[in-house]
Amino acid sequence: MVSPPKLRLENLSKTFTTDNGDFVALAASNLDIPAGRFVSLIGPSGCGKTTIFNIVAGLLPPTTGRVLIDGEDATGFIGQVGYMLQKDLLLPWRTVLDNVALGMEIKGTPLKEARERALPLIQRYGLGGFEHQHPSALSGGMRQRAALLRTLLIDMDVILLDEPFGALDAQTKSKLQEWLLGLFNDFGRTVVFVTHDVEEAIYLSDEIHVMASKPGRIVEALPIDLPRPRHRSVVTTPRFMAMKKYCLDLLHDQDPQRSAA
Amino acid sequence: MHFTGNGIMSLAFPTSLAPRDAEATPPATTEQAAPRPGKSARRRLPVSRNWPTSIVMLVQMVILVGFIALWEISAAYKLIDPFFWSRPSAIWSTLLIFFTEGDAFTDIGFTFRSTIIGFVLGTLAGAALGLSMWWSRNYASIVQPYIICLESIPKLALAPLIILVFGMGLASKVAIATALTLVVSALTAYSGVQSVDKDQERLFYSLGASRWQVFTKLVAPTCVPWIISILRVNIGLALTGSIVGEFVAFQHGLGRTILYAGTTYDIALVWVAVLVLSILSIIMYASVSWLESVLKRNMAY
Ligand SMILES: Nc1ncnc2c1ncn2[C@@H]1O[C@H](COP(=O)(O)OP(=O)(O)OP(=O)(O)O)[C@@H](O)[C@H]1O
Ligand SMILES: [Mg+2]
Numbered sequence: 072m073v074s075p076p077k078l079r080l081e082n083l084s085k086t087f088t089t090d091n092g093d094f095v096a097l098a099a100s101n102l103d104i105p106a107g108r109f110v111s112l113i114g115p116s117g118c119g120k121t122t123i124f125n126i127v128a129g130l131l132p133p134t135t136g137r138v139l140i141d142g143e144d145a146t147g148f149i150g151q152v153g154y155m156l157q158k159d160l161l162l163p164w165r166t167v168l169d170n171v172a173l174g175m176e177i178k179g180t181p182l183k184e185a186r187e188r189a190l191p192l193i194q195r196y197g198l199g200g201f202e203h204q205h206p207s208a209l210s211g212g213m214r215q216r217a218a219l220l221r222t223l224l225i226d227m228d229v230i231l232l233d234e235p236f237g238a239l240d241a242q243t244k245s246k247l248q249e250w251l252l253g254l255f256n257d258f259g260r261t262v263v264f265v266t267h268d269v270e271e272a273i274y275l276s277d278e279i280h281v282m283a284s285k286p287g288r289i290v291e292a293l294p295i296d297l298p299r300p301r302h303r304s305v306v307t308t309p310r311f312m313a314m315k316k317y318c319l320d321l322l323h324d325q326d327p328q329r330s331a332a
Numbered sequence: 333m334h335f336t337g338n339g340i341m342s343l344a345f346p347t348s349l350a351p352r353d354a355e356a357t358p359p360a361t362t363e364q365a366a367p368r369p370g371k372s373a374r375r376r377l378p379v380s381r382n383w384p385t386s387i388v389m390l391v392q393m394v395i396l397v398g399f400i401a402l403w404e405i406s407a408a409y410k411l412i413d414p415f416f417w418s419r420p421s422a423i424w425s426t427l428l429i430f431f432t433e434g435d436a437f438t439d440i441g442f443t444f445r446s447t448i449i450g451f452v453l454g455t456l457a458g459a460a461l462g463l464s465m466w467w468s469r470n471y472a473s474i475v476q477p478y479i480i481c482l483e484s485i486p487k488l489a490l491a492p493l494i495i496l497v498f499g500m501g502l503a504s505k506v507a508i509a510t511a512l513t514l515v516v517s518a519l520t521a522y523s524g525v526q527s528v529d530k531d532q533e534r535l536f537y538s539l540g541a542s543r544w545q546v547f548t549k550l551v552a553p554t555c556v557p558w559i560i561s562i563l564r565v566n567i568g569l570a571l572t573g574s575i576v577g578e579f580v581a582f583q584h585g586l587g588r589t590i591l592y593a594g595t596t597y598d599i600a601l602v603w604v605a606v607l608v609l610s611i612l613s614i615i616m617y618a619s620v621s622w623l624e625s626v627l628k629r630n631m632a633y
Contacts (some may be wrong), residue, residue: 128538150540177539
């Protein structure tokens with residue numbers, strides 16, 4: 072018997088009812104993500120990436136379809152996946168340490184124990200010395216790290232990351248990409264990653280799903296068979312360039328001005 | 333382009349460093365000597381020179397002493413009628429009598445107690461009422477118009493009614509002080525509830541939080557600065573409530589002293605009571621400000 076995929080979206084769709092009629096944010100979509108993979112969703116703004124994440128995280132009821140985790144129906148249940156929303160959402164009144172510990176605390180770990188677990192990770196992953204500061208003292212990149220650690224520390228097998236590096240400058244971004252790859256190797260979770268940056272998607276992922284809008288849907292799956300661990304220099308190899316060009320062409324083709332449909 | 337043009341040239345062609353340095357410290361003389369037709373005058377950021385605190389305080393003292401002296405002199409020369417306006421010397425001796433022979437401390441204690449109890453009750457109950465509106469949107473939309481109606485009632489006008497219900501003693505003063513502070517606190521706390529970031533709420537739920545966890549770890553901390561911000565307003569309102577209560581029902585308190593002294597034309601005593609009341613008010617206001625800063629520091633806002 073074949074074991075079920077870690078995360079499966081089955082016939083999932085979402086229609087919003089708005090003042091000017093129904094709006095199909097996501098047409099019925101299917102997606103299987105095997106355990107331990109790093110999968111990216113890329114697509115134009117408004118194609119339903121965040122909508123998919125909100126449904127998987129149980130924050131939004133789907134119009135049709137189911138979310139399966141390890142073959143079990145998880146539709147509409149909260150707290151089944153780690154979800155890093157598009158903003159870092161650190162609580163200004165908590166210290167960095169307590170922000171990172173928040174997820175564990177909500178899961179029922181006593182605060183003291185949660186802090187003990189969070190502290191070494193904060194130090195190891197580049198926030199050392201800031202654990203007792205408040206988020207206002209952090210740079211944008213550090214805030215993202217704290218938010219990411221908070222997400223990882225709740226020990227969920229599936230991690231959803233919604234444009235975690237979207238608002239960062241190029242240098243910080245590439246640093247955090249290395250950092251995330253390191254974390255991915257250390258923690259061995261199943262990661263679903265949303266980004267607008269094709270290069271970032273190829274560099275990080277095992278698999279890329281390209282989406283289109285109006286209606287939002289998944290149009291193509293691209294396996295990225297670059298060997299791991301990956302070095303930065305991989306981005307200049309012809310294979311990488313070819314994949315990047317292919318992705319960009321795919322995204323470009325769905326430009327609503329160009330496609331007749 | 334020979335006079336003050338250095339800066340402009342160096343901005344356009346930032347190749348040479350020397351002109352820029354020259355612009356950083358422009359010679360004072362060229363400043364006036366450079367009329368530029370059609371352009372607004374070159375202007376520096378206005379900087380006001382602050383006097384040292386000691387001088388400021390000295391000036392304040394001079395004004396105060398001058399005012400008191402003027403009052404005393406015009407009363408002595410009958411420029412103002414000392415019967416209606418009293419005079420500083422008479423006020424001073426009345427003050428001494430009020431504290432040595434009168435019931436100053438009973439009055440102060442009475443007013444102070446009803447103010448503080450009303451302040452604490454009103455603020456806590458109001459905050460609880462406002463926060464409770466987070467739990468159910470239906471409940472909130474039912475209750476909200478009533479609270480706004482309550483807010484618009486001039487509650488001081490109800491003072492005689494409140495005295496009838498709660499009696500002549502402390503309870504009625506506390507009730508008026510509470511009524512004044514409760515509604516404002518509730519509305520402020522509810523504004524805090526409404527300011528809770530929807531995305532932060534989603535973050536909590538994405539972590540699998542219960543409603544109670546969202547309330548204690550997100551909603552309540554978000555509302556704390558809102559509630560803190562109302563403390564200083566509330567202490568003033570509570571004091572007003574107590575005084576009005578004492579005006580309506582005679583027994584004890586600084587308000588009663590003011591009313592009593594007024595009806596017996598003891599104007600000096602009116603001033604004494606007003607003075608003591610102001611000092612009480614300042615002390616309570618300062619304590620609440622201090623409490624506010626301590627709370628803020630501990631909450632790290
Ligand atoms: N609550 C809602 N009511 C109505 N329409 C909505 C709602 N939430 C999202 N939408 C619409 O659904 C579409 C998909 O939104 P979604 O946030 O999933 O896009 P996205 O792919 O994450 O875009 P971005 O890359 O800009 O974050 C958008 O066109 C948006 O306007
Ligand atoms: Mg989005």
